[in-house]
Amino acid sequence: MTERTEPMIPRRLRVVDSHTAGEPTRVLIDGAPEVVGKTMAEKREHFRRELDWVRTATVCEPRGHEAMVGALLCEPAHNDCAAGVVFFNNVDCLHGCVHATIGVAVTLAHLGRIGPGIHRLDTPTGVVSFELTETGAVTVRNVRSYRLLAGIRVAVPEIGAVTGDVAWGGNWFFLTDAPAGLAVEFRNRERLTDHAWAIRQALKAAGITGEAGAEIDHIELFGPPADPALADSRNFVLCPGKAYDRSPCGTGTSAKLACLHADGRLQRGMTWRQAGILNTVFNGSVEPAESGGVHPSITGSASITGEAGLILDPADPFALGIPTEPGI
Ligand code: PYC
Numbered sequence: 001m002t003e004r005t006e007p008m009i010p011r012r013l014r015v016v017d018s019h020t021a022g023e024p025t026r027v028l029i030d031g032a033p034e035v036v037g038k039t040m041a042e043k044r045e046h047f048r049r050e051l052d053w054v055r056t057a058t059v060c061e062p063r064g065h066e067a068m069v070g071a072l073l074c075e076p077a078h079n080d081c082a083a084g085v086v087f088f089n090n091v092d093c094l095h096g097c098v099h100a101t102i103g104v105a106v107t108l109a110h111l112g113r114i115g116p117g118i119h120r121l122d123t124p125t126g127v128v129s130f131e132l133t134e135t136g137a138v139t140v141r142n143v144r145s146y147r148l149l150a151g152i153r154v155a156v157p158e159i160g161a162v163t164g165d166v167a168w169g170g171n172w173f174f175l176t177d178a179p180a181g182l183a184v185e186f187r188n189r190e191r192l193t194d195h196a197w198a199i200r201q202a203l204k205a206a207g208i209t210g211e212a213g214a215e216i217d218h219i220e221l222f223g224p225p226a227d228p229a230l231a232d233s234r235n236f237v238l239c240p241g242k243a244y245d246r247s248p249c250g251t252g253t254s255a256k257l258a259c260l261h262a263d264g265r266l267q268r269g270m271t272w273r274q275a276g277i278l279n280t281v282f283n284g285s286v287e288p289a290e291s292g293g294v295h296p297s298i299t300g301s302a303s304i305t306g307e308a309g310l311i312l313d314p315a316d317p318f319a320l321g322i323p324t325e326p327g328i
Pocket of ligand 1: 094096097099171245248250251
């Protein structure tokens with residue numbers, strides 16, 4: 001029988017906080033145990049299996065909150081990358097995360113580890129490159145994004161039939177219009193949450209998934225922009241832990257770009273301005289990918305909001321955070 005050893009829990013984790021278009025990112029820059037694996041996907045699995053306490057201590061209450069996304073900096077699997085990164089939230093690891101990639105870019109610049117130019121980041125969904133400009137804007141060239149299913153109808157209890165697309169943008173999304181009478185506006189965030197959550201449960205009950213049975217854990221609702229001079233569309237994105245994305249969601253915008261391209265509505269050289277629930281905007285464009293779908297580029301910016309040492313006091317009953325139930 002193999003003996004299970006208790007994890008060595010450090011007393012202090014160093015983090016840099018930022019927000020990208022309103023959505024927070026907490027970058028873990030020091031103190032966490034090493035994540036092990038030959039690929040970033042293996043490192044993510046090691047983190048999920050062995051180091052879940054790092055996730056809960058970093059982004060769950062009492063130090064974090066439901067909307068906070070964590071990014072653990074680690075050794076990249078590809079040595080031409082500036083860093084490796086594993087993204088996580090209040091309930092689990094994410095596959096990819098574009099707003100947090102922008103947060104990581106601005107954090108690395110804040111720490112003096114990179115300057116303006118093009119850099120590569122190793123992530124569990126593949127190598128992502130980003131360009132940091134002198135003004136602090138960041139353009140992320142995201143992983144190949146594509147629409148898997150178009151015009152899928154799902155029966156949602158107490159709502160009725162909802163039709164939408166299933167697409168990959170670095171996470172799995174179901175994209176649909178918000179219903180008549182439910183405007184995509186901040187004041188409606190609780191009703192939008194309930195609506196999106198009901199769709200997510202209905203997709204699960206109907207066995208509608210992404211590729212290889214992957215759960216569709218992000219729901220994206222669309223409505224007209226508040227100001228058509230500033231944006232082409234406004235979205236509300238419900239994330240896996242039932243927090244809504246304060247930003248327009250970069251992987252969600254990538255999924256949207258893939259659908260627009262598949263519908264012939266967005267070509268190379270055009271810009272799609274995606275507003276989020278706070279009316280902040282990501283600019284998106286596409287390069288068609290050889291194997292189908294697109295390579296999206298997403299431009300946004302992030303502001304540093306803090307630098308801290310998180311203290312993990314063994315006498316604190318909540319030293320490792322208050323875990324959120326995945327099923328909520
Ligand atoms: O920007 O890709 C994104 C994202 C995913 C979840 C929260 N933000």
